[in-house]
Amino acid sequence: ERSDEFEQVQKIFEKLDLDGSGAVDYTEFCAAGMGASAATRTDVVYAAFKTFDLDDNGRLSKEELGKILGNADIQNAWTAAVCEKVAEDIMRKFDEDGDGSIDFSEWMKAMSHTWHRRLKAAGGTPE
Numbered sequence: 244e245r246s247d248e249f250e251q252v253q254k255i256f257e258k259l260d261l262d263g264s265g266a267v268d269y270t271e272f273c274a275a276g277m278g279a280s281a282a283t284r285t286d287v288v289y290a291a292f293k294t295f296d297l298d299d300n301g302r303l304s305k306e307e308l309g310k311i312l313g314n315a316d317i318q319n320a321w322t323a324a325v326c327e328k329v330a331e332d333i334m335r336k337f338d339e340d341g342d343g344s345i346d347f348s349e350w351m352k353a354m355s356h357t358w359h360r361r362l363k364a365a366g367g368t369p370e
Contacts (some may be wrong), residue, residue, distance in 0.1 A: 327340070
């Protein structure tokens with residue numbers, strides 16, 4: 244028998260899984276956390292980007308993503324191997340120019356795309 248807490252978490256994840264893949268990908272997670280109106284504002288998206296840009300070089304590397312994903316809160320839910328795979332998936336999905344990092348333009352596109360998918364799934368229209 245599953246606990247009430249488990250059922251609540253499962254319902255939350257089902258709402259966040261916008262593309263129906265059976266998993267909440269990183270952009271779905273970020274977009275949900277920022278909220279629809281905040282995701283459209285460049286300054287808020289930039290602040291999130293800079294939080295992940297640990298060496299302040301204007302680009303997100305796989306290593307930086309791995310460090311962020313490896314923080315204590317996430318590691319309580321995910322193993323180090325899962326964090327590494329998620330970092331690799333993020334790079335493969337959003338590193339459009341193939342340079343091994345995600346710049347702000349690529350990050351903004353990812354957040355905007357996810358926000359629009361989320362809004363469409365909710366039956367809304369973009370601002």
